Amino acid sequence: MMGMKALLVPALVSLLLAGCAAKPSAEDARKFIESAEADLLKLANEASQAQWVQSNFITTDTEAIAARANERFIQAGVKYAKEAARFDGVNAPEDVLRKLKLLKVALTLPAPSDPKKSAEAARLAASLEAAYGKGKYCPGGDQSKCLNIDEITRIMAACRDPKRLLEVWEGWHAVGAPMKEDYKKLIELSNEGARELAFPDTGALWRSKYDMPPDDFAKEVDRLWEQVRPLYEQLHAYARWKLREAYGPQVVPEKGPVPAHLFGNIWAQQWDNLYPILAPKDADPGYDLTSILKARKTDAAAMVRYGEGFFTSLGFAPLPKTFWERSLLTRPRDREVVCHASAWDVDNVDDLRIKMCIEINEDDFSTIHHELGHNFYQRAYNRQPYLFRDSANDGFHEAIGDTVALSITPEYLVKLGLLAKAPDPAKDIGLLLRRALDKVAFLPFGLLIDQWRWKVFRGEITPEQYNKAWWDLRLKYQGMIPPSARPETAFDPGAKYHVPANVPYTRYFLAHILQFQFHKGLSEAAGCKEPLHRCSIYGNEAAGSRLRAALEMGMSRPWPEALEKLAGARQMDGSAIRSYFAPLEEWLKKQNEGKPVGW
Numbered sequence: 001m002m003g004m005k006a007l008l009v010p011a012l013v014s015l016l017l018a019g020c021a022a023k024p025s026a027e028d029a030r031k032f033i034e035s036a037e038a039d040l041l042k043l044a045n046e047a048s049q050a051q052w053v054q055s056n057f058i059t060t061d062t063e064a065i066a067a068r069a070n071e072r073f074i075q076a077g078v079k080y081a082k083e084a085a086r087f088d089g090v091n092a093p094e095d096v097l098r099k100l101k102l103l104k105v106a107l108t109l110p111a112p113s114d115p116k117k118s119a120e121a122a123r124l125a126a127s128l129e130a131a132y133g134k135g136k137y138c139p140g141g142d143q144s145k146c147l148n149i150d151e152i153t154r155i156m157a158a159c160r161d162p163k164r165l166l167e168v169w170e171g172w173h174a175v176g177a178p179m180k181e182d183y184k185k186l187i188e189l190s191n192e193g194a195r196e197l198a199f200p201d202t203g204a205l206w207r208s209k210y211d212m213p214p215d216d217f218a219k220e221v222d223r224l225w226e227q228v229r230p231l232y233e234q235l236h237a238y239a240r241w242k243l244r245e246a247y248g249p250q251v252v253p254e255k256g257p258v259p260a261h262l263f264g265n266i267w268a269q270q271w272d273n274l275y276p277i278l279a280p281k282d283a284d285p286g287y288d289l290t291s292i293l294k295a296r297k298t299d300a301a302a303m304v305r306y307g308e309g310f311f312t313s314l315g316f317a318p319l320p321k322t323f324w325e326r327s328l329l330t331r332p333r334d335r336e337v338v339c340h341a342s343a344w345d346v347d348n349v350d351d352l353r354i355k356m357c358i359e360i361n362e363d364d365f366s367t368i369h370h371e372l373g374h375n376f377y378q379r380a381y382n383r384q385p386y387l388f389r390d391s392a393n394d395g396f397h398e399a400i401g402d403t404v405a406l407s408i409t410p411e412y413l414v415k416l417g418l419l420a421k422a423p424d425p426a427k428d429i430g431l432l433l434r435r436a437l438d439k440v441a442f443l444p445f446g447l448l449i450d451q452w453r454w455k456v457f458r459g460e461i462t463p464e465q466y467n468k469a470w471w472d473l474r475l476k477y478q479g480m481i482p483p484s485a486r487p488e489t490a491f492d493p494g495a496k497y498h499v500p501a502n503v504p505y506t507r508y509f510l511a512h513i514l515q516f517q518f519h520k521g522l523s524e525a526a527g528c529k530e531p532l533h534r535c536s537i538y539g540n541e542a543a544g545s546r547l548r549a550a551l552e553m554g555m556s557r558p559w560p561e562a563l564e565k566l567a568g569a570r571q572m573d574g575s576a577i578r579s580y581f582a583p584l585e586e587w588l589k590k591q592n593e594g595k596p597v598g599w
């Protein structure tokens with residue numbers, strides 16, 4: 001009986017479809033897209049407003065309000081993703097077909113359609129992000145001595161006492177442990193949602209957003225990493241040697257992996273704060289932007305004005321008045337906020353804002369450019385239909401501000417009046433090293449977070465293995481080990497914003513590859529004949545219009561077309577960053593002669 005039923009039902013369904021429910025037409029598809037776009041735009045804006053309030057004012061209530069708004073957006077996203085499949089094979093215009101495809105892969109957190117489960121997923125997501133936002137290390141449990149992430153960041157950047165570094169490192173990493181159970185539940189719900197949408201798991205959904213089959217994308221990422229790995233290994237070897245000189249052989253081994261608390265950053269993701277330890281003796285450029293900004297008593301808004309000024313020099317309109325009224329630029333004293341820097345377009349048109357607890361230093365100077373890159377991108381594509389109001393791929397969104405920041409050259413600082421005279425080219429190794437400590441050091445970190453999450457989503461890493469697998473990957477890609485044995489309960493991925501906040505991370509790896517391709521393409525458009533690290537596109541009309549044309553496309557076309565516009569190539573390519581740093585790589589190889597490389 002059962003067997004017959006199973007055979008009969010599909011036959012009956014297809015008969016019904018053929019007979020009564022006529023195959024949807026191109027016009028049906030267009031109408032469906034039109035109403036989906038209108039509905040999603042409205043729900044996205046409502047969720048955005050609620051989330052803005054939540055992360056500017058973390059309380060039980062704002063968390064609940066944001067969760068509900070987000071839940072409505074997710075439910076609609078799931079519904080439209082499913083309905084989009086009804087139009088498979090429809091003979092509609094190209095833009096409609098692209099939108100149907102985009103609808104199917106749009107969500108980052110796909111929740112199950114069961115309302116109880118989708119509410120639970122939204123609640124967990126809001127609560128995990130808030131937990132990170134509230135995260136603190138209170139030495140000895142003393143509530144009056146708690147350190148927030150800004151203070152932790154400052155200590156990791158400046159302190160050179162390995163004992164203190166270890167203590168603070170362990171203190172911050174403890175914020176992850178209480179998140180583990182919720183994180184595990186969120187993964188389960190998200191996977192259930194992904195399977196409803198016919199993806200094997202959420203990782204496969206994340207990898208499906210790149211105009212190519214998801215497996216090809218995973219291979220593409222591996223290929224890019226293999227292109228840049230030799231450069232990272234040289235930098236790692238040189239840093240290990242210098243750290244060993246600075247901290248001694250008891251703290252830093254001669255070969256093998258290095259403890260992760262010594263890199264001037266709580267996650268060891270960017271090492272630019274190590275520059276004073278690593279600086280070449282005879283090639284230090286002799287200035288540092290942090291001291292210049294501090295000496296001039298630059299405040300947070302003035303830092304943002306510098307960033308805005310770069311974009312307007314390229315022909316972008318100034319930021320709207322509301323940007324200055326609504327953005328959060330410094331950490332409020334009287335309430336909990338999510339201080340991890342972010343850029344917003346609350347109405348998906350021009351309600352642009354950033355939320356950032358700005359400190360007056362070089363790191364935040366470039367992060368401001370990074371954030372404004374998001375804002376200027378968002379406004380550039382705001383005349384596209386809703387489903388195309390996004391970057392060509394997510395790596396592009398992360399790369400635009402960074403591309404502009406690559407133009408913060410000594411010559412540019414001279415133009416702004418921040419520096420009296422640009423250092424002689426004999427000091428270029430110092431400039432390149434400083435930049436590499438930011439950009440090259442980041443590459444394996446940018447890669448490993450989603451290597452971990454993809455496996456977590458796939459079930460290849462079980463909750464019991466969360467932490468061990470995390471450190472296996474940090475060892476494999478970064479050549480690092482935890483500075484002390486991790487407790488059984490540790491959940492170190494939770495100490496990194498994007499994990500509890502559920503923000504995909506491969507985008508940053510791609511951005512670090514892409515920004516060098518963009519910088520090269522735009523510098524060529526600007527007619528720069530200098531070595532690339534001395535090229536600045538500041539004030540250049542040709543580079544500006546090339547950039548704007550690519551940004552205005554939004555997500556309307558497959559990303560290789562936008563890449564072609566910007567960089568004259570259709571493939572992401574690690575050789576741009578390799579050639580940018582070629583003189584440094586050669587120098588590093590010399591420094592590393594006779595010393596161990598790798599781990």
Ligand code: X8Z
Binds near residue numbers: 269340370508
């Ligand atoms: O999260 C960010 C930006 C916001 S999209 C500040 N970044 C990554 C990080 O901080 O981990 C920029 C570089 C990598």
Ligand code: ZN
Binds near residue numbers: 370371374397398
């Ligand atoms: Zn960003």
